[in-house]
Amino acid sequence: MSIYTDAKYMDVPYEEKLKLFKEVKDDMRYDHNLYGCYECGICVAACPSARFYDFSPRVFAQIMAREDVDTFYELLNDNVWDCSQCYSCTRCPRQNNPGGIILMMRDAAVRAGLQSAKDALRAYSRIIYKVMSTGTQVAPDMLQPDFFPDWGTDVKAVAENLDVWRRAIPPETLHTTELAWDVSEKTRLELYMIWKLTGNLELIEGIDEGIYMILEEVMEELLDDNGYDIDDFENILED
């Protein structure tokens, strides 16, 4: 039972919260991310997100230090995606790393396929698809106001005449809108296999099944065309 009279998520079974809490505590990074918390607020004062959102890196450190499972679950659902992962919070006198705690919690939220994780990552599905299918990161044509409303009003103006803006940049290699740069097919396929074999594709499946299915279809056809048999690699790993 939560210590707070205004607790949320009291309909979620405690065991479910505890399981996720233990996952985070068992993370090998945990002992390096959290010692104890004075609740002094130096991390909040340093945090850019805290200036714009109702967000506090301090709360993550203090709630985890107290092993408050109910409030951990509130944070996991309501606040864990508000961090910009800049690690300004690491100036902590106890040498805590609230941003690192948040990263571990995000991993747990993604692994559990929490709705909050799906909502937060929806805009990034296109980026994941782009990275995993082309091997390049954010492409200029992805900067659409619909997807990144928090990037401000200029995004709309830039998106309307993207091709012109890109061609205004001196190096010819950047006169692209669909790709940041060209990646060889061999590299793309090797990266895909690494992601697949290390379980990253499974994580994506839990968060956005649609993107996962498209990726798998496109990439495994490409693998076949190039004579790769992914089962061979799985067999090698199992041996």
Next chain:
Amino acid sequence: MSNKPILVIGGGPAGLEATRGIADLGYNAILVDKSDVLGGNPISANYAALTPDMRSAEEAMAEMVDAITDNPLVDIRMNTTVVGSEGDAPNLKVTLQNESGEEVVDAGSVIVSTGFQHFDPGKETQMYGYYEHDDVITIVDAEKMLKDDNFVVPSSGKKPEQICFIQCVGSRDRQIGNQWCSKVCCGIASKQAIEIRDILPETRVFIFYIDMRMYGFWEDEIYWKAQEEKNVNYIRGIVTEITKRGDKLLVKGEDTTMGRPMEIPMDMVVLSVGMEPSEGTTQMADTFKLPLESHGFIGTTGGALNTVQTKVPGVFVAGAAAGPADLEDSISMGGAAVMKACAFLRKSELQPA
């Protein structure tokens, strides 16, 4: 060298250290204690392990008592009180009283080490119900339970699942009239929390505080240890009342750093009671006409530069009789008082009045 003894009143840590120091310097000491056992509060109040080094209180006090036992320069008077004093140091005539009657002794100088008493939680102005609920105890009660190796819920005899400490009970409180910080309770509560988590690893322990005052090495040796290794829950916010709900105690408060209201069921609540001047301290101030400082402890002169000189020449104070003190303070003051008392005697011999 003067044969007049230095009278030490109170055989707690400060008085024991003072007595040892007097004898070590070759002066005579009379140690008076109203009880039948030396060691002061650590013994009479059944302290288990001392803060911060966790050494057994019994063992540490025995070491101090051994250091003055069977010393020809030390005259120990147990079950004895000081009931009167005539004249001025170094020519004091002090009346001692015990079962067999009164006796007047000469004293060249006096060291008052009559210490403190634990705040009586019946006087608190919150609603903690110490005398109402069996499972509301004090850190003093907890010490005894830890010493007896029997830390259980008083009403049921079972292991507690969830307990909390409430800090600053009887300290830092204008309502009560005790405006001082008692210095040691943050450390003692944290020390006890560590001990409880050691013997009952399944028990969840909370400490509700206003400020944690873990000065010097207590910081990482006790506070960080309790929080980082024992997962003691430190929550800034003081409980306003304790009510009974079923067989649990419900504590109500605000988590001030989260800005959220709390209601938490507890099996036991431990009140971190502070220090007040002991009855003996108040009586000795009266007997030797020692002005009190504004909080009611024995006043000193010279501020930070002289922690043991009272306003009466030749009469010194050591330990918690002069204000809240931890063991280190008390021992250091015992030594400082000896130095001043012996210097006072020596000067009076060289320049007789």
